[in-house]
Amino acid sequence: MGRIRYGLWWLDQATTGPRSRVRAVGDGAATVGRELRWATELSVRSTVAGIDHVRPEPWGDRKLLVLVTVIAVGALAVALVLGVGMARWAMTLSNAMPFAAVGALAVGLAFLPLAYLVFVSKRRGRRS
Template sequence: MTKQPLRVGRIRYGLWWLEEATAGARARVRAVADGTATAGRELRWAAELSVRAATVQIDHVRPEPLNDRGLLKLMAFLAFAALGIAFVLGIGVSQWLMTAENSMVFAAAGALAVGLAVLALAFLVFASRRRRNR
C-alpha cells in the first residue's frame, strides 16, 4: 500500500493556514476576555455589597437639628456650590446651543450636580422631623 498525499483544495488549505496562523492571537483574546469577565463579576459583586451596606446605613441614620451657626455655614456652602453648578451648567448649555462637540458632558454633569444639591436641601428640610416609633 502506498501513501499518497491528501489532496486538499486551495480554499480548504487557505482556511487551515488562516486557522493555524491566528491560533495564538485567538488564545490571547480568549484569555483577555476571560480576565475581563472575571473582573466584571468582581466589580458587580463589590457594587452590590456597597449598595446593600449603604441602604443599611441610610436606614440607621438619626439626624439631629443643627444650631443656627452650623445651619448658616451649611447653607452658605450650598449657596456657593450652587453658584459653581450654575456656572458650569450655563457654560455647558451655551456650548450645547452653539452645537459644540462634547458639550453634553457639561450639561449632564450640571444636571447631576443640581440633583445632588436638591437632595442635600431636601435632607436639610426634613432633618429635624421626628420619626414615629414603629
C-alpha cells in the same frame, strides 16, 4: 487534501496565536467583571444596611447657619459662572442650547441641599 481544506487548515494555524491571546483577554475581562459585580453587590448591601440604621437628628442653629452659608456661597459661584457663560453664549452663538441645559442642571443640583435641609429638620416619631 483539497485547496479549501488546506486553506482552512492554514488559516487555523495562522490565527492560533491571536485567538489564544483574544481568549486570554476575554477570560481576564470576565474575571474582572465578576469581581466588579461582587464588589458592587457588597457595596449596595452595606449601603442599604447603613441606610436602615440611620436615625437623623435635628441640627442646631449654628450647624444650619454654616451649611446655609456654604450653600449660598456655592450658589453665588454657580450664578457667577453661569452669568458669564450665558453672556458669552448670547453674544457669539445662536441656537447653542447645551450650555443652558448644563446651567439648568447646575441650578437644580444647587437646590438639592436646600431640599435636604427642609426634610432633615423634621422631627420623626420614636422608633422602637
